[in-house]
Amino acid sequence: MSDEMGSFLRFENITRKFGSFTAVNEVSLEIGQGETFSLLGPSGCGKTTLLRMAAGFDRPDSGRIFLDGKDITLLPPELRPVNTVFQNYALFPHLSIRDNIAFGPKMAKHDRASIQRDVDAMLELVDLKSHANQKPSQLSGGQKQRVAIARALVNKPKVLLLDEPLAALDLKLRQRLLVELDAIHDEVGITFIYVTHDQGEAMSISDRIAVMNKGVIEQIGPPAEIYETPRSSFVAAFIGDTNFLDGRITEVIDRQFSRCEVCGFGTITIENDKPVAVGDLIHLSLRPEKLNVLREMPNPAISQNIVRGEVEDVIYYGSHTRYWIRCGEWKLCAEMQHRNFQLNESRPKWGDEVWLSWQASDGYLLDQY
Ligand code: ATP
DSSP, X not given: OOGGGOOSEEEEEEEEEETTEEEEEEEEEEEOTTOEEEEEOSTTSSHHHHHHHHHTSSOOSEEEEEETTEEOTTOOGGGSSEEEEOTTOOOXXXXXXXXXXXXXXXXXXXXXXXXXXXXXHHHHHTTOGGGTXXXXXXXXXXHHHHHHHHHHXXXXXXXXXXXXXXXXSOHHHHHHHHHHHHHHHHHHOOEEEEEESOHHHHHHHOSEEEEEETTEEEEEEOHHHHHHSOSBHHHHHHSSOOEEEEEEEEEEOSSSEEEEEETTTEEEEEEOSSOOOTTOEEEEEEOGGGOEEESSOOOTTTOSEEEEEEEEEEEEOXXXXXXXXXXXXXXXXXXXXXXXXXXXXXXXXXXXXXXXEEOGGGEEEOSBO
């Protein structure tokens, strides 16, 4: 979080148990004003439970939640300046789009003129002016979700909670709505907290992401930091794909590099992302796109790591191809953009002998298994 954002929404040692099961375990988290913050993790990791406590639909067993300096832990939902957008839209089917959006301000007994003005502004914001008098059933999934966003934002919350808002939509629509959500966020400038199990969504929309696993936060940081410097194997595998190599340090070459024996694979050069000593066991993450797949053995003078292997699987994705390559006792996944092959070079296929090459800095030493 950048310093100027400060701590706007703060979770302090939050624990929530259901019977003997701990859904959220001592979670502490600070989210800045105006930030788009994602809670990302697999099903059941506790992200919705955390969001529900921010909304006031649920209470922690222990810990406190502060919003803008005030303790809101026990405040009922309707008294919090927080609104939620749900995956299933939760629109009133018998009301028009305009009346759905006007619902909150009417309940809050705003005067008619201000309701009209605010609803018009929201219809404009989500680009649904021409649908104002239609019923939800006449709209597409993406349009319904835009109504749900407008209906939440018309209450002028300080925080908008989005609980898997795009999960019911197809891929193309999800991508489009992500761009629209980003634009809406820029326009209204309030704090967005976005819950998802989709790493692509979290990466594309967030200022920062908290990766959750089994009720705890494994890592918090901006998308690129989490992708490039994952702390644990869980984070490395959940955000994108990766190869893991386990080995033992055999030589510390200098401050920057070491040699490491990987049983059944060979000796590789690694970058010392943290202090290492001879004999240390290491756990290395090596992203598929960092591996070069070559038909000829490369010049050892320009590649710090070269391993011979055999192609065991190939999947073509249009813009790139993924190769699963057997190297001794290990099978590594490598991803090659097609433009990285020479024009007339035939791309490797099943059964071909190939060389994998990468630089020491392409791998990343994990802190935890
Ligand atoms: P999903 O993406 O599937 O919604 P999640 O990460 O949001 O997953 P939560 O809904 O927060 O997960 O649930 C965390 C754990 O707590 C799950 O194992 C869930 O079964 C359990 N849980 C949540 N609410 C309750 C409840 N009211 N009673 C009992 N167990 C619950």
